[in-house]
Amino acid sequence: MPRAFRLQKVLNYRQLREQEQRATAARAQREATAAQADLDGERARLQAEQRRARATAPGRMDLAETEQAQAYRELLERRIGERADTSEARRHEQERANADLLVRRQERRALEKLRERHEAARATADQRREAAFMDEITASREGRRMRQ
Numbered sequence: 001m002p003r004a005f006r007l008q009k010v011l012n013y014r015q016l017r018e019q020e021q022r023a024t025a026a027r028a029q030r031e032a033t034a035a036q037a038d039l040d041g042e043r044a045r046l047q048a049e050q051r052r053a054r055a056t057a058p059g060r061m062d063l064a065e066t067e068q069a070q071a072y073r074e075l076l077e078r079r080i081g082e083r084a085d086t087s088e089a090r091r092h093e094q095e096r097a098n099a100d101l102l103v104r105r106q107e108r109r110a111l112e113k114l115r116e117r118h119e120a121a122r123a124t125a126d127q128r129r130e131a132a133f134m135d136e137i138t139a140s141r142e143g144r145r146m147r148q
Contacts, residue, residue, distance in 0.1 A: 005118050011111040018104040021097070028097040032090040039083040046076040 005011070053069055061069070 003122065005115045007111055007114060011108065011115060014104065014108040014111055018101070018108050021101045021104045025094070025097040025101045028090070028094040032087070032094040035083065035087040035090040039080065039087045042076060042080045042083050046073065046080060049073055049076060 049069070049072060053073070
């Protein structure tokens with residue numbers, strides 16, 4: 001039985017690919033979190049602006065201020081839509097990266113199981129050789145003792 005696991009280089013490569021995918025998944029997680037934080041920030045700004053508009057007594061703002069406040073709220077609503085699209089895209093990228101990571105883990109784990117089986121078979125073969133050697137020694141001693 002061969003001593004070395006013949007697929008060790010493939011296993012090393014798969015371990016490297018898994019590490020790279022783990023880094024990609026972590027980056028996707030950070031980007032999804034940042035996009036969601038941006039979206040939450042825009043929503044908070046819109047809510048604050050809406051509260052400010054409700055708190056301002058009617059007639060205390062002139063027409064220009066009212067139009068400016070309305071334009072700002074519309075801008076915030078457009079930005080929220082953009083941020084929501086970005087957040088959704090980042091979330092999908094994160095899911096895809098996590099799925100790819102799972103595949104890479106399964107690939108690596110399959111080779112690790114093969115290596116474990118190889119090592120177990122090698123250990124069994126070593127034990128058999130040692131047992132056969134011990135049997136030979138015992139038989140040799142027994143043969144000498146019977147000749148005497």
